[in-house]
Amino acid sequence: MGEIFENFDENPLGSASIAQVHRAILRGDKNDVVVKVQHPGIRDLMMTDIHNLQAFVLFIQKTDIKFDLFSITREMEKQVFVFTLMFLAKHIYPSFMYFSDM
Numbered sequence: 545m546g547e548i549f550e551n552f553d554e555n556p557l558g559s560a561s562i563a564q565v566h567r568a569i570l571r572g573d574k575n576d577v578v579v580k581v582q583h584p585g586i587r588d589l590m591m592t593d594i595h596n597l598q599a600f601v602l603f604i605q606k607t608d609i610k611f612d613l614f615s616i617t618r619e620m621e622k623q624v625f626v627f628t629l630m631f632l633a634k635h636i637y638p639s640f641m642y643f644s645d646m
Contacts, residue, residue, distance in 0.1 A: 550574065562586050594621045 545552055549568045556564040563582045570577055594617060601613040 547571065549579075552579070556581075562590075591621070 548571060550571045551569040553567045556566050557578065558565050561583075563580050563586070566579050566581060568577050568579050569575070597620075598614060598617040601617055605613060
């Protein structure tokens with residue numbers, strides 16, 4: 545982390561079920577940034593939840609429900625932690641416009 549950040553505050557600004565955010569200062573340009581750090585093991589936990597949901601959906605599909613619920617869970621599985629740089633830039637950049645003291 546020392547190669548990227550000049551300073552990294554180990555006390556989180558906030559925390560939620562999947563991740564927490566920390567204030568940091570970039571090395572070089574000295575910009576203040578907010579870094580989202582995923583909790584350890586969260587990906588495995590989320591994949592377990594999705595696989596349990598898939599098992600439940602396969603059971604439910606044996607009934608008269610005529611809807612492809614399993615495909616929905618497969619799409620959820622593909623989307624877990626699929627964040628591109630453009631996605632992050634699109635959603636994080638506006639916060640710097642509104643919170644200039646960050």
